[in-house]
Amino acid sequence: MRPIFIIPFLLLALQSLGQRNKQILQFNKADYPVSKFVNISDTSYLGQVKIIVTMSHPIQNSDVNFSCRSWLTILKNNKVTTRKFYDIEAVGGCAGLYKPTIQPCKNYFILSKFGDYAGQTLIVDTNGKLTILIGGAFSISTDKHYLFATYDSDVSGITIYDLKNKKIILSKESMGEERFNAFYFEDGTYFVSMEHNDTSKEISVGILDVKNKKITMVKKPNSFLKNKLKLKMYNEVQSLAKCNCGQ
8 A cells, every 4th residue: 555655745746846946947035145145146138038147156154065056047028938047166267157248249149158167158049049059258250150169168179150040060179189269260261279389380270161060170380370360259268357156
């Protein structure tokens, strides 16, 4: 007769878990009193789409056992389309959700998620749909056709996203120990540089073939990539004044 009682207890456990997950997905101010936490909230708009980013981290010497919690809520016409919750470890670097000072595309709202050795580039469209890419900091082509993101991770890599057709062209790790760095455009071709010593006579350069979805690595003179050809990088961790969960 004992197995008969398992089902009610299981249903109760699942209901409790569902309620807990719902609470986690929504920031509850009462759970994060100012005596123990620093809470930061920011609201942005993309037409009828509302994007709310909330971050919370414990104050110094607090007995709380997490580094940074971040909530992303997206609404279209005041109806929630997406909720995301991140419990993030800073792992010695930036942690949290960050938007650029100026959004580079009128039809998208783009953020970067840092921390956990698992960076992301988050793209919200005018319908409130969220697309998540492996990435972190990102560049946009001058014609607004492509987004290029570098992995914020212990592994170097890049993601190329087609903004016009809303699809990933490629997402690829570096094959060697060198790390992808910055993006350039010259004479109809996109390039990605690798981190290198400024005194090096030769540098590794990736030729980005967006049509055939591939990267070809070549050696070039140090002077090959010129600063005037460099695409602006958004949300570089070096440029974020407060990147430890908003502080």
